[in-house]
Amino acid sequence: MTDLDQLKTDALTRIENAPDAAALEALRIEFLGKQGSISGLMKTLGGMSPEERQVQGPLLNGLRTETADAIAVRKEVLENAELEARLAGESIDLTLPAPEAPRGSVHPVSQVMDELAEIFADLGFSVATGPEVEDDWHNFTALNMAETHPARAMHDTFYFPQKHVDHTFDNAPNTRMLLRTHTSPVQIRSLVERGAPIRIIAPGRVYRSDSDATHTPMFHQVEGLVIDKGIHLGHLKWTLETFLKAFFERDDIVLRLRPSYFPFTEPSVEVDVGWEDVNGRKVLGGDGDAPGHGWMELLGSGMVNRRVIESAGLDPDEWQGFAWGLGVDRLAMLKYGMDDLRAFFDGDQRWLDHYGFSAFDQPTLSAGVGAKA
Numbered sequence: 001m002t003d004l005d006q007l008k009t010d011a012l013t014r015i016e017n018a019p020d021a022a023a024l025e026a027l028r029i030e031f032l033g034k035q036g037s038i039s040g041l042m043k044t045l046g047g048m049s050p051e052e053r054q055v056q057g058p059l060l061n062g063l064r065t066e067t068a069d070a071i072a073v074r075k076e077v078l079e080n081a082e083l084e085a086r087l088a089g090e091s092i093d094l095t096l097p098a099p100e101a102p103r104g105s106v107h108p109v110s111q112v113m114d115e116l117a118e119i120f121a122d123l124g125f126s127v128a129t130g131p132e133v134e135d136d137w138h139n140f141t142a143l144n145m146a147e148t149h150p151a152r153a154m155h156d157t158f159y160f161p162q163k164h165v166d167h168t169f170d171n172a173p174n175t176r177m178l179l180r181t182h183t184s185p186v187q188i189r190s191l192v193e194r195g196a197p198i199r200i201i202a203p204g205r206v207y208r209s210d211s212d213a214t215h216t217p218m219f220h221q222v223e224g225l226v227i228d229k230g231i232h233l234g235h236l237k238w239t240l241e242t243f244l245k246a247f248f249e250r251d252d253i254v255l256r257l258r259p260s261y262f263p264f265t266e267p268s269v270e271v272d273v274g275w276e277d278v279n280g281r282k283v284l285g286g287d288g289d290a291p292g293h294g295w296m297e298l299l300g301s302g303m304v305n306r307r308v309i310e311s312a313g314l315d316p317d318e319w320q321g322f323a324w325g326l327g328v329d330r331l332a333m334l335k336y337g338m339d340d341l342r343a344f345f346d347g348d349q350r351w352l353d354h355y356g357f358s359a360f361d362q363p364t365l366s367a368g369v370g371a372k373a
């Protein structure tokens with residue numbers, strides 16, 4: 001074997017065994033760099049005789065080309081291996097469960113309000129709203145509760161300081177501002193704005209200076225109002241019965257109407273609903289007079305007082321109707337089994353996780369208004 005063959009075998013073997021890109025680059029410099037051994041041999045061609053050069057030229061050129069080719073081949077092998085290694089390190093297992101992502105939930109009060117809107121929309125009602133900061137006229141006077149009316153005392157009203165009110169009007173007491181104590185003022189606002197006939201529900205926040213296990217200073221009501229021609233108490237009973245059956249998803253909801261008094265309705269009725277004891281829990285349904293059953297007061301209602309219809313600028317000889325007011329929080333507690341109203345407004349994450357609903361769990365009449373997340 002000639003020296004040249006020896007050099008070639010040596011170079012190709014070392015190139016093929018170069019462990020990484022840096023080692024390969026060092027070999028390239030060692031053989032083909034400016035001071036490299038093969039480059040050095042190339043330079044000797046200049047000092048050779050033409051005959052000798054004719055023999056050595058192709059040999060040396062061949063050596064240089066083969067070395068360069070071997071380096072290129074090895075380079076590609078090393079690069080591919082490096083890419084494979086990186087891909088292997090970066091792989092993810094798509095069969096693993098998705099990581100826990102924090103997510104919020106829909107409060108039961110919001111959920112119940114959506115359920116109410118869905119059920120009443122099917123009965124031809126639209127949703128109306130009014131301001132929570134209300135004036136005395138809409139909250140009381142227009143609802144047949146004049147300044148001196150004793151029923152005002154039952155409302156534990158939060159009034160705003162009088163100094164913010166303009167006293168130049170004759171009816172100054174009517175412009176006094178307060179936090180609405182019930183959703184009934186929306187009856188007046190809707191009638192004045194839209195006229196009759198009308199079918200609305202008005203869910204929203206109301207405020208009273210009252211606080212214990214079953215009362216919070218802020219709570220939720222839903223008002224209902226129907227004004228049309230020839231409306232009577234039978235329509236009221238059917239509407240509430242149909243609503244409660246849909247809401248509690250039971251056909252055996254039994255109502256009992258008891259004579260009562262509200263300034264804005266005449267006659268007024270309080271509506272009780274039958275319940276039965278199921279494992280120590282009151283579950284709505286069945287005749288409240290049957291053994292193991294009882295009656296629970298659920299809402300106030302009645303035929304809208306003529307004076308309320310007049311307040312809204314309509315002729316009570318032409319238009320009649322019924323109205324009701326119902327506690328939304330109470331309704332949520334009865335349906336979903338919470339027992340302390342105060343927890344509704346504590347914002348405790350554990351309570352919200354337990355009683356909250358998925359945003360995807362939209363109540364629909366077709367899929368059910370009671371599906372629990």
Ligand code: DAH
Binds near residue numbers: 181183184262301324
């Ligand atoms: N506004 C009454 C309250 O908060 C509830 C009520 C009773 C509303 C009778 C009505 C009704 O519309 O007809 O106590």
